[in-house]
Amino acid sequence: MLEIKNLHVKLEEEDKPILKGLDLKVGSGEVHAIMGPNGSGKSTLSYVLSGRDGYEVTDGAASLDGESLLEMEPEERAAAGLFLAFQYPVEIPGVGNMTFLRTALNAQRKARGETELSAGDFLKLVREKAKALKIDAEMLKRPVNVGFSGGEKKRNEILQMAMLEPRMCILDETDSGLDVDAMKLVADGVNALRSKDRSFLVITHYQRLLDHIVPDVVHIMAEGRIVKTGGPDLALEVEQNGYADILAGAN
């Protein structure tokens, strides 16, 4: 599904390397977790994969189903099935959540040569998906993320994911700022989307999310590279001993 080879990335504006030869392979239907200390480059990886400006790939490659991602526009990557749940979802005053969702969904369908969803069908679909995430009609009508609590913003990200049905989902610290109940809701939302055709890359700083979204593979990232890879136990090890031991062992 997702294949990253020797990825080197620096900031466009300055010569500061952030990703320094990152390798990663996520197979179809798999859930991978990336853990790592703050500043290790986790968000940068998610941004570079989804095509945000401001970064320069100096070496390496990244592909989705064999198709190189790095030349594509962000919207093309989305239409190809990539989705990023933002660490900090963006507020867009004056644009209704529904309008936003419908515009996005129909734009992707159009890009893939599918017919656009009718207003009625869309409404039915969004109500059904929102209900599972305990997102009420009022929240759907409000401007995108404006005045949403931290938990509401994260649930809204998962709602977008559920609506857009991407095949490769990247979740950047979706657990940050959530209480246990909200985290459970988000995790249930994600688990409901798990399937053999859909893969996940779950970026998290803490192990606790991984109690709810149990990964197949856990990677530890430090200073722009994957330094250790293992099973779910690796996350527990981080939880108990912190990163220092693992990083020392890896070097």
Added chain:
Amino acid sequence: MRKDAGRDSTTAERLAALDLPTGGFTAPARAAALARFREMGLPGRRDEYWRFTDPAPLNATSAPEAALFTGLVEPQLFGERDRIVLTFVDGEFDPAQSSPNVAAEGLEISRLAEADRVDLHWAQGLYGVLEAAGQRPVPRPFAALNTAAASDGVLIRATGKVDRPVHLIYVHADTQSDAILHHCVRVEAGAELTVLETGPAAARFSKVMEVDVADGGRFHHIRAQGRDHSRRAITHIFARLGAEALFKSFTLTANGVLTRNEAVITLAGDGAVAHVAGAALGDGATGAFHHDDTVFVTHEAEGCESRQVFKKVLRNGAVGVFQGKILVRQGAQKTDGYQISQSLLLDEDSQFLAKPELEIYADDVKCSHGSTTGAIDETALFYLRSRGVPREEAQSLLVLSFLADAIAEIEDEGLQAEIVGRLENWLARRRKG
């Protein structure tokens, strides 16, 4: 304005080229306005109030030619609703395109040109009166000229809650038309009225609307100025509000080589509320765009609220101007005055010139004003694109997002939706190039 010989001669030439109406109940008001206008003279670039907008095309003795905008057939804005339609083609009333029956519960409508046939003593106390009062402290010569020279207009009086809006449609059919219309609106105590205005009107359009809202009256005004690229317009709204009266005005402007919209609003009775808002979009690539909102709000009474919300989206060398003032007179305690003017520049060629002003002579007031100029928020743009929305479409959504606060000033949700629909179409056409 300073007197000078050059100004006097252009003023005289401008007047000589006009056909000034005589007689009728407006005669004294017109004569007084003419004298006012002669005294003020036409404005020049050196006048402080015209520093950002060149009045030359408005000063010219004849209307600069303006091509008709024929490229687009869209359904009439507000056309689906039950309303009373009055259509003016290049400033001339067209009965064929107007509602045959303008009678409605609590509503009296007459044409200015025919007003002498009916008893309109209320209009006598209004025609040119608010305009004259609005000449201080800043002279507005085009408004005085309008009062003196208007060929027609509508006199509207609401005596109750009028449930059908009055829709003034301005058609532009002649590339050299020079239209001058003057409307008077009186909303009696406790009455309510909505006036809609749409269309480019003429090659050059001068319009004054005097609005007198009595105690507890409510007046709503929604206007869309038409898409003609080369039309020019100078418009004035003069409003006076009684106690607990409400005045809400919203203007959408897309295109237009020159637009100057002045709003002069006086909150004269305690607890009055006045909101005036505008959303302007200009693309210099399809003809020059210069859009000027000049607003003067005076608080004379206690506990009044005023809001000015003006947003401009500019690209390809478009120019936006905002001159806005809140004047709080002595004794106007508990005033709540708010003013915001913002521009979204879609490139580096466009510019926004703003002059926000506060002048306060009361001590217990809450007044704020702000003006900003910004570009598209790249983070929001990326967020939308990452969801699959193509760049241009995402930019349009962000433009709508930027304009939202101004559009929110339209109280009626249906009218709001129609304005948003127009904006979406305008933006979609821009995307196609």
